[in-house]
Amino acid sequence: MSRHIEVEITVNGRRSKRSIDARTLLVHYIREHERLTGTHVGCDTSNCGACTLLLDGESVKSCTLLAVQADGGTITTIEGVRGPYNGFSAVQEGFRQCHGLQCGYCTPGMVMAATGLIAERDGQITDAEIRTGLEGNLCRCTGYEMIVRSVRWAIDNPAE
Amino acid sequence: MSLVGAKVLRKEDPRLLSGTGQFVDDLSPTGCAFASFVMSSEAHARIASIDVRDALAIEGVRGVYTAADFADFPDLPGGLPDLERPLLARNIVRFVGEPVAVVVADDRYIAADAAQAVIVGYEPLPVMVSIAQATAVGAMPLHSSHGSNVVTVVPMLNDLERELDRCDMRANLHVVNQRCVAVPIEPVACLADWAPGGLTVWATVQAPHHLRNYLATWLDVPQSRCRVIAPDVGGGFGAKIPWYPELFAAPIMSKWLRRPVKFAQTRSEAMVQMSPGRDQEHELDIGFDRDGRIKALRVVITQNLGAYPDPTGLGLAVLTSWMAAGAYRIADVQTSFRTVTTNTTPVAAYRGAGRPEAAYSIERLVDLVARRTGIDPAEVRRRNFIPPSAFPYETHNEPVVYDSADFPAALAECQRLMDYDALREEQVQRRKDPTKPLLGIGLSCWLEIAGFGPNGSLEGFGHLASWESAQVRIQPDGSVIIFAGSSPHGQGHETTFAQIAADELGISFDRIEVRTGDTATVLQGIGTMGSRGVPTSGSAVKIASARVLTKAKKIAAHLLEASEHDLEVSDDAFNVRGSPGKNVSWSSVAWSSVQPLTLPPELQAGSLEERLFHESPNFSYPSGAYGCVVEIDRETGDVSVRDMVIVDDCGTVINPLLAEGQVHGGVAQGIAQALYETMLYEPATGQPITSNLLDYLVPSAAEMPDYVSGRIVTLCPNNPLGAKGIGESGAVGAPAAVINAVVDALSEFGVEHIDMPATPEKVWKLMQGGAA
Numbered sequence: 059m060s061r062h063i064e065v066e067i068t069v070n071g072r073r074s075k076r077s078i079d080a081r082t083l084l085v086h087y088i089r090e091h092e093r094l095t096g097t098h099v100g101c102d103t104s105n106c107g108a109c110t111l112l113l114d115g116e117s118v119k120s121c122t123l124l125a126v127q128a129d130g131g132t133i134t135t136i137e138g139v140r141g142p143y144n145g146f147s148a149v150q151e152g153f154r155q156c157h158g159l160q161c162g163y164c165t166p167g168m169v170m171a172a173t174g175l176i177a178e179r180d181g182q183i184t185d186a187e188i189r190t191g192l193e194g195n196l197c198r199c200t201g202y203e204m205i206v207r208s209v210r211w212a213i214d215n216p217a218e
Numbered sequence: 219m220s221l222v223g224a225k226v227l228r229k230e231d232p233r234l235l236s237g238t239g240q241f242v243d244d245l246s247p248t249g250c251a252f253a254s255f256v257m258s259s260e261a262h263a264r265i266a267s268i269d270v271r272d273a274l275a276i277e278g279v280r281g282v283y284t285a286a287d288f289a290d291f292p293d294l295p296g297g298l299p300d301l302e303r304p305l306l307a308r309n310i311v312r313f314v315g316e317p318v319a320v321v322v323a324d325d326r327y328i329a330a331d332a333a334q335a336v337i338v339g340y341e342p343l344p345v346m347v348s349i350a351q352a353t354a355v356g357a358m359p360l361h362s363s364h365g366s367n368v369v370t371v372v373p374m375l376n377d378l379e380r381e382l383d384r385c386d387m388r389a390n391l392h393v394v395n396q397r398c399v400a401v402p403i404e405p406v407a408c409l410a411d412w413a414p415g416g417l418t419v420w421a422t423v424q425a426p427h428h429l430r431n432y433l434a435t436w437l438d439v440p441q442s443r444c445r446v447i448a449p450d451v452g453g454g455f456g457a458k459i460p461w462y463p464e465l466f467a468a469p470i471m472s473k474w475l476r477r478p479v480k481f482a483q484t485r486s487e488a489m490v491q492m493s494p495g496r497d498q499e500h501e502l503d504i505g506f507d508r509d510g511r512i513k514a515l516r517v518v519i520t521q522n523l524g525a526y527p528d529p530t531g532l533g534l535a536v537l538t539s540w541m542a543a544g545a546y547r548i549a550d551v552q553t554s555f556r557t558v559t560t561n562t563t564p565v566a567a568y569r570g571a572g573r574p575e576a577a578y579s580i581e582r583l584v585d586l587v588a589r590r591t592g593i594d595p596a597e598v599r600r601r602n603f604i605p606p607s608a609f610p611y612e613t614h615n616e617p618v619v620y621d622s623a624d625f626p627a628a629l630a631e632c633q634r635l636m637d638y639d640a641l642r643e644e645q646v647q648r649r650k651d652p653t654k655p656l657l658g659i660g661l662s663c664w665l666e667i668a669g670f671g672p673n674g675s676l677e678g679f680g681h682l683a684s685w686e687s688a689q690v691r692i693q694p695d696g697s698v699i700i701f702a703g704s705s706p707h708g709q710g711h712e713t714t715f716a717q718i719a720a721d722e723l724g725i726s727f728d729r730i731e732v733r734t735g736d737t738a739t740v741l742q743g744i745g746t747m748g749s750r751g752v753p754t755s756g757s758a759v760k761i762a763s764a765r766v767l768t769k770a771k772k773i774a775a776h777l778l779e780a781s782e783h784d785l786e787v788s789d790d791a792f793n794v795r796g797s798p799g800k801n802v803s804w805s806s807v808a809w810s811s812v813q814p815l816t817l818p819p820e821l822q823a824g825s826l827e828e829r830l831f832h833e834s835p836n837f838s839y840p841s842g843a844y845g846c847v848v849e850i851d852r853e854t855g856d857v858s859v860r861d862m863v864i865v866d867d868c869g870t871v872i873n874p875l876l877a878e879g880q881v882h883g884g885v886a887q888g889i890a891q892a893l894y895e896t897m898l899y900e901p902a903t904g905q906p907i908t909s910n911l912l913d914y915l916v917p918s919a920a921e922m923p924d925y926v927s928g929r930i931v932t933l934c935p936n937n938p939l940g941a942k943g944i945g946e947s948g949a950v951g952a953p954a955a956v957i958n959a960v961v962d963a964l965s966e967f968g969v970e971h972i973d974m975p976a977t978p979e980k981v982w983k984l985m986q987g988g989a990a
Contacts, residue, residue, distance in 0.1 A: 079327060086326075095244035096237015098452070100403040101485035105911035108403055136237035146235065154231045157875045160883065161708030162234030163241065163404040163452025185924075193920035196911070198403050198453050199708050201886030201948070202919035204879055 065129040069094065070138030078125055084118075085109040087125035088135060096136035096166045100196070107195030110167035110174075111135045117174030119194070136166035139173065141217040148212040149173050158208030160199035171195045172209045181213050221717040221727055222939075225875045229712040229732075239450040242407035242420045243482040250409070251280050253468060253481040254329035256319040256336045257490065258311035261347065261561040261904020262360070263340035265309055268319055273335040278324040280475055282336065285309075285318075288470065294461055295432045296529045296680040300363040303526035303564070305463045311340070312360050312525035313561050314906055315490025317463050322471050322479055345561050345904040349499055349520050352560045360525060360559045367559045369527050372539070374516070374554040378503070381514040381550040385505030388514075389586050394973045395575045397497035397522065397897040398890075400568045401916050402707070404452025405488035410468035411478040416443035417469050424454040425745025426705050429465060430737040431682055437469060441737075448735035451707035455887070456567030457492045458707065459747055460528050464491075489909045493531070494897050495568020497522040498538065498575045504583045505550075510591045510598040517542040517579065519555035524564035529680030531565040532557055536678070537572030537667060540618045544580035545625045545663050545841065546602040551614035561904045563897075567747065569887055569949040570666065577664040581954030582971065585660075585961065589970060595958070596638065599629060599663050610935075618667060621942070622932040623841045623867060629663055631928045632843035632865040641847060649966060656850040658963025662955035665841035668943040669753035669934070671834030676744060685831040686750065687741045688758030690719060690766050692826035694812050696790065696805030697729040703743025704755035705735035709880070709945065711751060714872040715759045718939070722763035723770075724787030725804055741829055749840060749943025752872055757937040758832035765828040769821060774807045776818040838934045838942035842866040844885070846955035850963045855982030857893055857960055864951070865928035869942040877944050882925055884948020890917050891949075892956035896975050 063080040066073060069092050076091055088097050088111065099121055100108035109121040112134040141147030149172050152158065159165040175191040176183070183191065188209045189202070197205060233239050270282040285308040293302035307318045319336050323329040346352040346360070352367040359366050382388045408421040417439060423429050426448040434444035451458065464481045472479040483491060498521050505514035521535040535555035543551045584602070588595040603625040604611050611620040633639075641659050648657040670676050676684040687703030702715055716730040723730075733739060744754075767787065774792035775782035778800060785792045792807060794800040810816040811826040847861040864881055871877045894915035898907040908914040933940035953974060960976045961969055969984050 081327065089244075090246070090325075093246075094237065095241075096239070098241070098404070099243070099482075100405070100452075101911045103485065103910045103912045105916075106403055106485070136235075139236075146232075150235045153235055154227055157228070157879050159231060159234055160710070160879055161402070161404070161453040162230065162239050162450060163402070165234050166237050169235065189919040189922075193918040196403060196916050196918055198401055198455065198887070198916065199883045200879055201882030201884075201925065202922045203882055203924055205919060206924075 063126055065125055067128050068132040070135060080126060082125045083121055084123040084125045084128050085120035088120060094135050094137050098163055098166060100164065105196065106164065107171055108164050108167040110170040110195060112170055112174055115177065117171045136169060139169065147173065148215050148217040149209065152208040152211035156204050156208040156211050158200065158205045164195060164197045168192065168195050168197060168205060172212065176213060181216065183213065185210065221720045222872050224873065226713060226717055226727065226873055228710050229716065230710060241404055241450050241452055242409055242422050245409050245420055247411060247478045249477040251322045251324060251475060251477050251479050252326040252329045253320055253322045253471060253479050254333040255317040255464065256333045256338065257487065258307060258314055258316040258318050260311055260340045260342060261314050261345045262343040263311050264343060265307060265311060265318065265338060266341050267339035269337040270319065272337065273321055273332040276328060276332050276335060278328040279332045280322045281471065282319060282321045282332065283471065292436065294463060294466060295436055296461065298369065298527050301361050301369065301527050305466055313563050314904055315563060316525065320467055322475060345902065347560050347562050347899040347901055347904045349522050349558050352558050360561065369523060369557045369559060370532060371556045372554055374552040376552055378514050378516045378550055378552045382503055382505040382516065385513045386507040387590055388503060388505045389590055391502045391583060391586060391971060393500040393502060393579050393582060395496045395498045395500065395578060396974055397494045398568055398895050399489060399494045399897050399914060400455035400457035400492065402453030402455055402457060405483035405485060406462055406464060406492055407482040408465050408468050409478060409480040410472040412469055412473040416445065418445045418447065419469055420447045420449055421465055422451050422458050423448050424458045424705065424707055424747055426735050427703065427737050427743040428681055428745050429461065432461065433466065436466060445738040448705045454707040455569045456495060456571055456747060459530060459745065460493050460566045462491065486910045489914060490563055490906055493528060493564055493566035495565060495571060496575060497565050498535065500579045502579055502583055504587060506587050508591060510587055510593045510601050512546060512548050512587060512602050514550040515543055515548050517553045519553065521555060521557040522562065522565060523557050523559050524562045525559060526564045527557065527559065528564045528566040530567045530571065533679045534572035538576045540615045541573050541576035541667055542580060543614060544577060545604060545665050547604045562899060569884060570946040573666040573946065574950045574953060577662065577666065577950045578954045581662045581664060581958065585958045586970060595661055596629060596633060599661065600626060619836060620839045621836060621934050621936055623665060623839065624930055624932050625663055625841065627930050628841065628843035628865050628867055631930055632845045632863055635863045635865065635926050635928050636845040636861065656852060656963040658848045658850065658959040660846045660955045660957065660959030660962055662844045662951050662958065664951040664954065665839050666946060666950045667837050668749035668840050668946060669834060669838030670748035670750045671754040672836055673833055675837065681744055683744060685833045686744055686754035686758055687831050688755060688762045689741045689829040690759065690762040690827065692766060692808045692811065694809055696725065696808035698723065698725055700730065700732045700759055701740045702732055702734050702755045702759060703740060704746045704751045705743060706746050706751065709746060709751055710876045714752060714876060715756060717872055718756050718759050719763045722760055723767055724790065726790055749945040752939065752941045753838050753934065753937050753943050754832055754834060756872065756941060757939050758830045760938050761832060762828040762830040766826055769825050770807050772818050772821060773810050774802050777802050777806065777810060834936050836936040838869065838936060840868045840942040840944060840947050842947060842951050844951045844955040846959040848956065848959040848963055850981060855978040855985060857976055857981060859889055859923045859956065861926065862923045863926045864948065865930065866944065866947055867930045867932055868944040868947065869931060869934040870940040872941065878927055880944045881927065881948045884946060885925060885952045886917065886922050887949045888952025889922065889956055891974055892953045893975050
């Protein structure tokens with residue numbers, strides 16, 4: 059019942075060609091074929107956003123895409139995020155400074171969604187817009203205020 | 219400078235922020251197979267047939283197993299006689315989601331295909347999902363050998379009718395504390411590897427030693443060859459304490475197939491398999507005088523246990539009974555409870571576990587007293603508070619002696635932060651303007667029982683004991699490894715325990731590492747639950763560190779040719795008081811500690827290590843005063859939280875940043891219980907209605923407010939840190955504050971109560987004068 063298909067996807071700057079089961083979800087491609095396990099799975103209805111990554115610069119939920127839909131695309135996962143704060147980006151450092159994470163399971167997805175959001179808005183964004191901008195990402199630990207503060211920290215301390 | 223009390227950034231964060239954390243499903247050893255469980259599609263039925271032929275025929279399937287294959291293994295441990303839970307359903311299924319069979323395949327896709335291909339024939343039996351259905355006359359017992367769906371009954375000594383009648387006024391309230399699901403963003407996962415050298419199980423658990431103890435016995439392997447590891451765990455909130463059948467089946471299948479076997483729940487599986495919490499109904503009666511003074515309280519609790527009594531599920535109502543009177547001095551208090559099985563997922567702990575239910579009911583009642591007497595709710599609370607001078611305070615239940623609190627101060631601080639009087643004035647103005655949303659103000663002056671550490675306190679919930687362990691080891695270079703028995707899942711033990719040890723030892727925070735969650739390396743442990751991490755394991759770290767320091771001072775004194783009593787330690791060095799410059803570094807002392815030739819004669823090599831099982835003489839009682847302001851849309855009934863003021867008293871705060879984070883998360887869950895979340899079943903069929911995150915409304919950042927935090931501190935006298943615990947506070951205190959605000963807003967419609975969640979539909983109906 060499975061059909062294999064070839065995909066060529068660039069992940070964190072490295073292009074790979076792989077033959078995969080055609081029904082492979084992008085998140086499983088990343089986790090199980092690329093062995094990049096920072097991208098997580100938290101639901102099966104596209105509600106939680108733990109699987110969020112950047113596809114061609116935009117944040118997407120990788121549990122909702124087939125890997126074949128990313129064929130030819132360029133992906134950045136949490137492992138590919140870099141910046142000037144001891145290697146961390148402003149968003150990562152903001153989460154560290156503002157205690158924007160507890161168990162850390164939703165965190166990679168939250169960081170990727172926030173990274174995409176800030177880029178999309180070019181940093182011009184209110185706290186209320188941060189909240190609505192992240193409504194596709196669920197966190198059960200923080201109650202969200204410290205995540206909002208974390209994103210605000212990143213906006214106020216942009217990595218040049 | 220003391221690190222305890224400082225906003226220290228977390229040691230955990232760099233790995234979790236870079237995607238290099240290690241959660242169970244991240245592990246994929248060579249040859250790892252994947253298990254998928256066939257879940258019952260029926261709530262109550264006899265299993266007529268199971269046909270696994272199609273599943274076995276799928277390429278890549280390694281095995282398909284049913285209860286018959288596990289016949290040599292007993293039912294899961296910890297159950298009550300006649301009510302034990304089988305590993306896989308045997309003959310009868312008792313809830314939707316109960317595992318009926320399991321397949322193991324080369325990958326998760328094939329496993330899912332094969333699970334779909336297993337054909338189970340069911341003969342339906344009567345379905346009972348509610349307490350009313352399960353206790354109706356003639357209701358079929360879920361467990362025929364038990365003969366009734368009522369499992370335990372604890373009656374009251376006196377029905378209090380006389381005391382209630384003697385009061386100027388009395389009131390009755392029926393309260394439903396609905397079933398909620400914990401929804402840690404990481405569902406349950408496990409990886410079992412039964413290798414020739416022994417069994418290793420990586421599992422998403424809050425209490426790895428607890429699982430190890432019972433798993434080894436159940437499998438009949440020595441604990442020395444049964445290692446359980448909780449790596450990074452993606453939240454728990456109580457739902458990762460229980461034993462799930464998956465955790466017991468995976469090791470056996472690994473043994474059979476001679477390869478590692480992994481299982482990772484999907485969310486839809488998790489919604490019906492992970493234990494939910496709450497699900498109590500309360501019949502409440504309160505007697506009070508016209509001046510608002512409460513004289514008598516009667517609380518009758520019924521607990522929905524789900525299909526199989528879980529040891530924690532059985533104990534929830536005990537905790538609710540204990541905490542029934544909350545922060546108030548009430549002359550006559552009586553409680554009773556019974557527990558009932560139903561065709562639903564077994565109920566166990568969810569953040570607060572029995573205490574949110576108590577806090578909610580008493581805080582709802584106090585507001586009802588205010589309504590009936592016409593006295594402001596804050597004033598009614600003040601008139602009934604246990605005064606600060608009355609602690610330690612013996613309650614209506616002998617084991618429960620409140621340690622310390624200052625309820626009037628907490629309420630005053632909450633009212634100050636809310637600007638309570640201005641809010642009441644705003645409300646008066648608002649009521650004159652029907653174009654604006656309704657405004658409601660709610661208070662909750664809650665307290666809970668936490669810090670589960672006294673001997674006997676966790677044994678009743680099926681745990682080995684109630685101590686918690688710490689092992690503090692100085693390495694030869696003066697760096698420190700601490701092994702803590704309490705295994706975290708987001709709480710930040712690596713940070714807070716290092717702060718505690720840094721202060722005691724005088725060693726830099728950066729040179730202290732905390733290890734948890736591995737039964738092969740951590741001495742022994744009980745687990746992280748009941749807001750006990752800091753009060754129990756943190757106290758163990760403090761005492762063990764102090765003992766290490768005492769010995770280190772002997773070595774330092776020997777090296778310095780000084781008296782150990784003249785030494786003080788700071789900045790990684792031992793200094794002789796009054797002799798500037800006369801000092802020896804911690805690393806030199808540590809180095810000497812493993813060189814017998816440089817040691818004082820009374821010490822042996824390797825003596826800079828201490829292990830401790832810390833026992834607590836009593837529980838701790840975190841408390842607080844929360845205030846909530848809601849606005850309700852007059853057209854739609856939609857409730858939004860405008861202000862949430864949270865004043866906590868958790869005694870000593872180790873790290874204010876982490877403490878605030880704990881409260882925020884708990885408050886969010888409390889608001890969610892009050893407004894959004896409920897696990898619903900279709901009453902006739904027992905089919906779950908809210909069985910994924912589309913239907914079960916875990917709120918996002920867009921729904922949650924900013925929080926205004928305050929704090930008062932009364933120290934816990936029952937542990938050396940003075941800490942009470944903070945993990946559950948928010949979830950205990952918030953629901954009543956929100957619902958009291960909603961009812962306050964709706965008071966102009968004559969509404970005195972609304973059951974949670976206060977959905978727009980229910981609120982709208984009440985505004986139309988109907989029943990919710």
